[in-house]
Amino acid sequence: MHLAREFERRCEALFQQGLVRGSLHMCIGQEATAAGAALALRDDDLLITNYRGHGHALAKGISPRAAMAEMLGKVTGCCKGKGGSMHWTDVSKGILPANAIVGGGFPTIVGATLAAKMDKLDRVGVLFFGDGATNQGTAHEAMNLAAIWKVPSIFICENNLYSEMTPISKTTPNKDLAERALAYRIPAVIVDGNDVEAMNDAVCNAVQRGRRGDGPTFIEAKTYRTVGHMIGDSQIYRPKDEVELWRTERDPITLCASKLLTRGVTAAELSAIEHDVTAILDDAVQFAKESPYPELDEVFEDVYGK
Amino acid sequence: MIRELTYSQALREALTEEMERDANIILMGEDIGVYGGVFKVTDGLMAKFGEQRVIETPISESGFVGAAVGLAMCGKRPMAELMFMDFAWVAADQIFNQATKMRQMSGGQVSVPMVIRTQQGGGRGNAAQHSQCLEAHFAHIPGIKIALPATPHDAKGLLKQAFREQDPVVVIEHKLLYNTKGDVPENLAPIPFGVAEIKRSGSDVTIISYSRTLLHALEAADSLAKSGISAEVIDLRTIMPLDMETVVKSVRKTNRAVVAHEAHRNAGFGAELAARITEQCFGWLDAPVERVAALDVPIAYSQPLEAHTLPSPEKIIAAAKKVMYKN
Known part of the structure; x- marks a missing residue:
């Protein structure tokens, strides 16, 4: 969680220096969903995330060096600099290309897990998406297919109450999006997405169901991004005290740290994690900055196979 | 010895042989199992290969389509x-934003x-939402290959090749070709993409076409021959990759070109062909490149209106005569 947050803080600074291009969508405030889920997964389990997916991919094991180099468009990036912030991929860690079309990954995860089922592998596939994605047709088509094909897809909805800049009350009649999965007879649970343990429990259960051949699961994680939809978002669509409440009292990292302290982890151990993360990120940023840009001929590579 | 098959039978034979060769091939689609597909191309394949593969x-x-991307x-x-x-269009995001971009x-x-198999075209009164020819839309997006077989022989050979490619391929059939017959030898090898075929040699004008319009072009060439015009007819077979070498060589010989397809004229693939011919053969051309294509209107239901909209041998003959400056 700490790695994800600090990684994005570095990205924010690099964006302001003009080194990160395009749009930057940060998951600050939502890190527990990623950490809780990834701890339940193996390397060969599949992940498809979305444009707010840095936390998910880092938790699933993508190299911070390769990820940071990708942010800077360098040839040493996880996608050789061709994908940028929104398409991180590391097949060796089960991370399929992240998707920047809202709802675009739904059918893909169903196909990917159908392949696993056909090959009689016990791997599962996790799809992360936001509340807004559940209003796309692909979400409904894919949940229907997952249900009839009984594939080990785990649909994790990060309901952060806003689809981009519009509150959920204006976009959907459901308060709980888990209801939508029930329409397809997919078992669905609602969890506190800022509680990393609760998140982990829910995903562990879903993973067991998937590995047993019991089919898909839907998890609605109630959470909140305490930063804008993207860099430069004025956030005029939500009250400041609401953001402040989530940032202070419900911050997943603070909540986790407090819990660990009550369980006998020492403050020194916690600050050691922070020091480690700082060292990892110092190294990643230096690596990314020192790496070369791709050669121009590289633009013709990876369009078609050879 | 000639072994005559219909276009449908040739496609089914390709699917059967490829599925026998590669256990990873899976067919997905609406009504393709017990019913055998609305054009009966997959008839009997579910019985042969089971519900897991069909x-x-x-x-x-x-x-x-998106599940196919994941698979x-x-x-x-x-x-x-x-x-x-x-x-x-219904699956457009999954085709154009997903399948073509992942690599x-x-x-x-x-x-x-993955392979997308589909059929297009008019001539049967299917009206505006079931008659369009959309190959140009695919050709505009890098990352996918496009085959448009005109004969049973090429239907089998190109579909077999589609399953050996490393990238998304769309194999575009034509609804009025399924019952056409032609020679399909036993043990036909896959036909490599990007290799056009000269279907008829000629010296006065080159007619470049593909899919069902190729048959119109051949008919036009027969008729033109009777008027003393010798037309060379090229079947592109795939438009991505595109065999410009064969086209350029022919046009530099005949000095005149007509491109003919059933898709709309405006921004159709013929426009790309005309541009490339102009770029590569400008000094050889004795006339501007002519395009024969569907009118730029939605395809109407009524038979006379539909026929008026779509290309025909007569329209190709007129275009060939125009570039010959003959009436």
Whole structure:
């Protein structure tokens, strides 16, 4: 969680220096969903995330060096600099290309897990998406297919109450999006997405169901991004005290740290994690900055196979 | 010895042989199982290969085309059948934003070796939402290959090749070709993409075409011969990759070119061909390149209106005479 947050803080600074291009969508405030889920997964389990997916991919094991180099468009990036912030991929860690079309990954995860089922592998596939994605047709088509094909897809909805800049009350009649999965007879649970343990429990259960051949699961994680939809978002669509409440009292990292302290982890151990993360990120940023840009001929590579 | 098959039979033979060769090939689509597909191309394949490999999907084009993308990224070779080309729009995100981009976005870490089989075209009174020819839309997006067989022979050979490619391929059939017959030898090898075929040699004008319009072009060439005009007819067979070498060589010989297809004229693939011919043969051309294509209106239901909209041998003859400056 700490790695994800600090990684994005570095990205924010690099964006302001003009080194990160395009749009930057940060998951600050939502890190527990990623950490809780990834701890339940193996390397060969599949992940498809979305444009707010840095936390998910880092938790699933993508190299911070390769990820940071990708942010800077360098040839040493996880996608050789061709994908940028929104398409991180590391097949060796089960991370399929992240998707920047809202709802675009739904059918893909169903196909990917159908392949696993056909090959009689016990791997599962996790799809992360936001509340807004559940209003796309692909979400409904894919949940229907997952249900009839009984594939080990785990649909994790990060309901952060806003689809981009519009509150959920204006976009959907459901308060709980888990209801939508029930329409397809997919078992669905609602969890506190800022509680990393609760998140982990829910995903562990879903993973067991998937590995047993019991089919898909839907998890609605109630959470909140305490930063804008993207860099430069004025956030005029939500009250400041609401953001402040989530940032202070419900911050997943603070909540986790407090819990660990009550369980006998020492403050020194916690600050050691922070020091480690700082060292990892110092190294990643230096690596990314020192790496070369791709050669121009590289633009013709990876369009078609050879 | 000539072995005559229909276009449908040739396609079915290709599917059968490929599925026997590669256990990773899976067919998905609407009504393709027990019913055998609305054009009966997959007739009998579910009985032969089972429900695991011939999957009857819901009417859910984004869903199953997208599922094919996921299957392809995970080691399978899925074929998604779009019952009508017009439904490609329904699955457009999954085709154009997903399937074609995955290899590049991931820096080459994944590939999407999937086949989309579909049919297009008018001439049967299917009206505006079931008659469009949309190959130009696919040609505009890098990352996919496009085959448009005109004969049973090429239908089999190109479909077999489609299952050996490493990238998404759309095999575009024509609804009025399914019952046409032609020679399809036993043990036909896959036909490599990007190799056009000169279907008829000639010296006065080159007619470049593909899919069903190729048959119109051949008919036009017969008729032109009677008027003393010798037409060379080229079947492109695939438009991505595109065999410009064969086209350029022919046009530099005949000095005149007509491009003919059933898709709309405006921004159709013929416009790309005309531009490339002009770029590569300008000094050889004795007349501007002529385009024969559908009128730029939605395809009407009424028979006379539809016939008026679509290309015909007569329209190709008129275009050839125009570039010959003859009436």
